[in-house]
Amino acid sequence: MPEMPELENIRKLLSDQIVNLPILNAKVNKEGSINIVADDFASELQDRKVIFVERRGKLLNFHLDNGRRLLVNLMVGGSIFYGNQEDLPSRNTHVEISFGENILFFVLARSGYVHLLSAKEAGEVLAELGMDVWDRRMNIERFIHAVKGRRGALKTLLVNQNVISGIGNRYADEIAFKAGLLPSVKVQELENEALGNLYHAMKSVLSDAVETGGVINVPLMTADSITGHYKLQVYDRAGENCEQCSGSIDRVELNGRKAFFCPICQHE
Ligand SMILES: [Zn+2]
Incomplete structure (x- = not known):
């Protein structure tokens, strides 16, 4: 499972790529990995921007420009790829967030998730961490x-x-x-x-x-x-x-x- 060093590395590399880029659309291939209806997930993310990528423990927390959060837990074997469809090494992705030319692909392990939450809800999850x-x-x-x-x-x-x-x-x-x-x-x-x-x-x-x-x-x-x-x-x-x-x-x-x-x- 990715631990602090792996996720810190992803956070840094990804911040340079996606911060302040408008989200074109989002696609959910596995409904169980998100916390709301897939259509709502996509429409809520459309035209939003990630303004900050935070890491807490073994979670990534994407801050959106409307104050909402995308809280991500990759779990064992989970990974992230950023690039176009042709470059994607594995086709078995669960959530995809498109920034136009490039897409943020989430490959989630069994209990991994990408949850769209309010700042307060994300804060409650993070408050349980040491x-x-x-x-x-x-x-x-x-x-x-x-x-x-x-x-x-x-x-x-x-x-x-x-x-x-x-x-x-x-x-x-x-x-x-x-x-x-x-x-x-x-x-x-x-x-x-x-x-x-x-x-x-x-x-x-x-x-x-x-x-x-x-x-x-x-x-x-x-x-x-x-x-x-x-x-x-x-x-x-x-x-x-x-x-x-x-x-x-x-x-x-x-x-x-x-x-x-x-x-x-x-x-x-
Ligand atoms: Zn020794």
Whole structure:
């Protein structure tokens, strides 16, 4: 599933392309992915402009010039493509928003959605999220404040969107590796110093991932050479060699989630 770095990359690239361009029309190929009748969805979007693309946690929130919002959750396997019909790599799209020559194609996973909402309604959905991991106000004190008093495995905490939003399965493992902590470490047993190290590891992994366009190599546009260049150290690499110590990457199940780690580089 796209996490903060992937979505931040999409947000930046897309902002340069669509902001202030009038929407020509919208087409819905899967009614279940929108929240109103398809004809109303199309007529409400016609002639509107996106004035700002926001990302919160693992959601994209397109601000329209009439104050309404398009809230998008891609979910696992979901993607976005911007370009013309000929350039579109997959034809199986669910929602299409046309800006004339170019179209914004949404390929949504099973429970993914594109919801047209009022600012208040979108705000209510976003209010359920913990502070965004990339929020300018996020700092070591706020991070420790958010995780203090929580119990359970480190990975489970990092992916809990109500605590801190934006991190999912991939980056939780990468952050734990960078911090030298096992994903199974009990959060309540971490002292402030370890939490501080964890915070710096989180910032370091995520800023590298943002700079290199994240890990999911699905280009947003034809001329997109930025997306998908982040190199994972442990996630989905069970049995491969750790690049830090040459040991073998291992895998465990934690509360029904896979977690990948290096048993030599990571400790309790
Ligand atoms: Zn190692």
